[in-house]
Every structure is written in C-alpha cells, then in structure tokens.
Amino acid sequence: MRRTFVVSDVEDMLLRKTLLMAAALIVAASGGIAFAEDAIDPAAVKSEDGKYLDKEGNPTFKVAADGTVDWYTYSGYRRYHSECHVCHGPDGMGSTYAPALTDSLKSMSYGAFLEVVASGRKNVNTAQENVMPAFGDNPNVSCYMDDIYVYLRARANNAVGRVRPAKKEDKPDAYTQAEKSCMGK
Numbered sequence: 001m002r003r004t005f006v007v008s009d010v011e012d013m014l015l016r017k018t019l020l021m022a023a024a025l026i027v028a029a030s031g032g033i034a035f036a037e038d039a040i041d042p043a044a045v046k047s048e049d050g051k052y053l054d055k056e057g058n059p060t061f062k063v064a065a066d067g068t069v070d071w072y073t074y075s076g077y078r079r080y081h082s083e084c085h086v087c088h089g090p091d092g093m094g095s096t097y098a099p100a101l102t103d104s105l106k107s108m109s110y111g112a113f114l115e116v117v118a119s120g121r122k123n124v125n126t127a128q129e130n131v132m133p134a135f136g137d138n139p140n141v142s143c144y145m146d147d148i149y150v151y152l153r154a155r156a157n158n159a160v161g162r163v164r165p166a167k168k169e170d171k172p173d174a175y176t177q178a179e180k181s182c183m184g185k
C-alpha cells in the first residue's frame, strides 16, 4: 500500500514537471517570436544616401533579386574580415574562442551591438577568460560600425551567403564624405 502510494506520487511529480516544462517552452517560443517581430524585423523601409533603414530607423541590409547588395553590406564584409574574423571566424561563423555573430545578431539589438564593440566584454558568453577587445578608439572599426553591423545582420538573416558579395551598389557620395571626416583625412 505504502509502496503504491510512493510510485504514484513520483508519477504525479513527473507529470507536473512535464507540463511545467511544456508551458515554459511555449512561453519561451512565443516570447521569442514576438521579440523577433517587434525588435529585429530586418526589412528595409527606406534609404538615406545609400544606407537602408528598418522601421525602427536602425541600419539594415538590402539585397536585390539579382544578388546586388547595398554598399554597407559589401563594405562590412571587408571590414569584418580585416578586424573581427581572426576571433569570430570566417563569415561570422564563430570559433572555439569567440561566439558566432551570425547567431548573436539574430536577437542582439543595434544598440547592444555598438556597446559591446565599442567597450569590449569578457566572460558573458564564453566560459573561459576570452576577451572581446574594446574597439571604440580604433577608427578602422569605429568609423565602420554600421557597415559591420549591416553585414552581420544580413548574414544572421541568411540574406547573404558565405562568400564575398559579387555585385554591389555604388559607394554613396555622402558615405565617402563621412568616411573621410571620421578617419581624419
């Protein structure tokens, strides 16, 4: 009698646990989807001097039907591979040292991205003593934040593949001006 009681007790607990886990999964899943729609819909709704913006006004990519990418995506590809690739792996795929930015940018906001890249970080997403350097004072990165962000956002949304984009829009005049003054030339 006592034994039967214990067994059904355990079964009850297991059932409750399973239901709780199922509920938690549903909440997490719907929360995730809502967040993706509200905060990170990457669709370009307008363009200012060759820079595309999403509905929140954050920089985003634009890839035409024939594969032509906006200037920022192309430039970001190059900047990423000169400054970030050594730790984060080719094409944002990650390495044993640093996380895959193609995953990070699926949920990371523009503001959070700028913050981490400018100020650096340690021991948040990696267990070891791996360090994300601060690039705020490095003009080869700080003058190209939007380029790198837009490229990685395009990668995270599977808008561009693991290759150098073959066709690109022309470099916008306003971009050339801004680049010169940022680089102090």
Ligand code: HEC
Pocket: 080, 083, 084, 085, 086, 087, 088, 097, 098, 099, 101, 104, 113, 116, 117, 121, 122, 123, 124, 125, 126, 127, 130, 131, 132, 133, 135, 141, 148
């Ligand atoms: C010296 C190696 C190194 C270089 C170079 C580097 N990173 Fe990192 N980065 C890291 C490490 C390690 C982390 C994880 C830090 C932690 O523990 O949270 C990281 C984290 C990040 C994160 C947060 C990811 C997440 O999921 O939270 C972003 C964004 C990022 N790096 C962007 C960049 C960009 C953009 C560049 C190039 C301008 C770059 N990193 C260059 C090592 C590097």
